[in-house]
Amino acid sequence: MEIKHAEFVISNTDVKKCPESNLPEYAFIGRSNVGKSSLINMLTNNNKLAMTSQMPGKTQLINHFLINNDWHLVDLPGYGFARRGKDGREEIKRIIEDYILEREQLINLYVLVDSRHTPQKIDHEFMDWLGENNVPFTIIMTKADKMSRLQLSKKVEAYKNALLETWEELPTIFVSSSTNRMGKEEILDHIEKITLSLKENS
Ligand code: GTP
Ligand code: MG
Numbered sequence: 001m002e003i004k005h006a007e008f009v010i011s012n013t014d015v016k017k018c019p020e021s022n023l024p025e026y027a028f029i030g031r032s033n034v035g036k037s038s039l040i041n042m043l044t045n046n047n048k049l050a051m052t053s054q055m056p057g058k059t060q061l062i063n064h065f066l067i068n069n070d071w072h073l074v075d076l077p078g079y080g081f082a083r084r085g086k087d088g089r090e091e092i093k094r095i096i097e098d099y100i101l102e103r104e105q106l107i108n109l110y111v112l113v114d115s116r117h118t119p120q121k122i123d124h125e126f127m128d129w130l131g132e133n134n135v136p137f138t139i140i141m142t143k144a145d146k147m148s149r150l151q152l153s154k155k156v157e158a159y160k161n162a163l164l165e166t167w168e169e170l171p172t173i174f175v176s177s178s179t180n181r182m183g184k185e186e187i188l189d190h191i192e193k194i195t196l197s198l199k200e201n202s
């Protein structure tokens with residue numbers, strides 16, 4: 001799928017104020033600074049669509065974007081950002097959890113992790129929580145351009161093995177780079193396939 005049209009719809013902190021619509025929705029989540037907003041800009045060929053920053057904690061709201069007049073893409077705030085303080089972290093956690101548990105249009109969540117790191121406790125706990133709540137998700141390992149191909153494939157293997165220490169099955173895992181556009185087709189095809197299957201079954 002090629003994204004021909006992407007427009008910002010609304011930002012808010014309240015799942016009840018998200019767009020009233022029957023369009024399927026795909027959301028991007030992960031730790032602050034992992035590259036959620038950059039990935040969204042890369043996927044939509046629009047460097048100004050989602051606000052990015054070198055300072056973690058840039059995205060503080062649930063941001064809806066309408067794609068090809070056919071589905072919504074959602075940029076969520078990063079979790080676990082220390083400098084926000086305990087109250088700030090709790091507030092973001094509440095926004096994220098309400099959105100994930102209450103938003104009926106949400107079809108799949110893309111959980112971004114930094115490909116350079118070993119599995120982080122906060123990501124693992126978050127994905128465990130998704131599993132407990134039966135929320136379908138896919139992992140995207142970001143910033144792949146920061147490593148050689150060999151290093152990258154070793155990191156991906158190590159990440160899978162670490163997950164398999166506690167999980168029986170692995171979710172789908174993609175590797176991406178917002179700088180060299182790695183992963184773009186795979187991620188967009190994944191979304192397209194799910195959206196088509198929803199249409200066929202409706
Ligand atoms: P919050 O909104 O704060 O949660 O962060 P975010 O996850 O949206 O991250 P953002 O897209 O703002 O990117 C954070 C920083 O990482 C920026 O300086 C980006 O330029 C950089 N970055 C993001 N993706 C990539 C990538 O694929 N490769 C490289 N080299 N840098 C990246
Ligand atoms: Mg962001």
